[in-house]
Amino acid sequence: MLAVQDEVRAAFGWSVEDDQDSALALHAHMSAAAPYGVEDWAAQARDAALRDLVERCRAASRVVVVGAAATVEDVNAAAGPETIFIAADGAAGAVPDVFPLVAVVSDLDGGVHLHDAVQRGVTVVLHAHGDNREAWKNHLATWAEKSNPPRLVLTHQVPRAIEGMHNPGGFTDGDRAVCLLRWMGIGDDQRPWGSPWTVSARGPATTDPSQNWKKLDGPGFGRSA
Numbered sequence: 567m568l569a570v571q572d573e574v575r576a577a578f579g580w581s582v583e584d585d586q587d588s589a590l591a592l593h594a595h596m597s598a599a600a601p602y603g604v605e606d607w608a609a610q611a612r613d614a615a616l617r618d619l620v621e622r623c624r625a626a627s628r629v630v631v632v633g634a635a636a637t638v639e640d641v642n643a644a645a646g647p648e649t650i651f652i653a654a655d656g657a658a659g660a661v662p663d664v665f666p667l668v669a670v671v672s673d674l675d676g677g678v679h680l681h682d683a684v685q686r687g688v689t690v691v692l693h694a695h696g697d698n699r700e701a702w703k704n705h706l707a708t709w710a711e712k713s714n715p716p717r718l719v720l721t722h723q724v725p726r727a728i729e730g731m732h733n734p735g736g737f738t739d740g741d742r743a744v745c746l747l748r749w750m751g752i753g754d755d756q757r758p759w760g761s762p763w764t765v766s767a768r769g770p771a772t773t774d775p776s777q778n779w780k781k782l783d784g785p786g787f788g789r790s791a
Contacts, residue, residue: 584696
């Protein structure tokens, strides 16, 4: 799944240097003891947020990844006993408050639905890439002003290790969410998640769906259905 990142960049003519610059800048901003004045965003606190997310996903009977444009009806149909949800960015808007939304995987184009998820206290798996450097600066500054800023896990998409950040694989928020579950050790043998494209395809996010499909149809990556 990491090789796909290079293939998608090549297909779109995007620069790995831009992705790396954004990731390293985010790392620099988040390396303080209290990044943006928030102690809960320090490296140890982010590690704890990731551990808690892993434990919650492993304890669940099923984890459903809510794809880029899910409807409330899709999510209602996917719900069940001890089922939890991870949303791809603005798809969080399709998960009613009565259901346990445990994380949002986001490159920060989820609009109002992402901000609503933050209000719900959801962990944000915040992704840095070459096109969202100003977005993560602005979102973090805004969230830091809240009385209860969201817990954070930081991800990137470059072929090098960056301390305090992770590259689980994938390129869109939806496939990155599934890669994150695999990276956590939640695999096919356990089958705890719903297909990201089973719960998907109409809606709330501000992402361009045609571009996401192009990413998923690129070299080495077929639609999952």
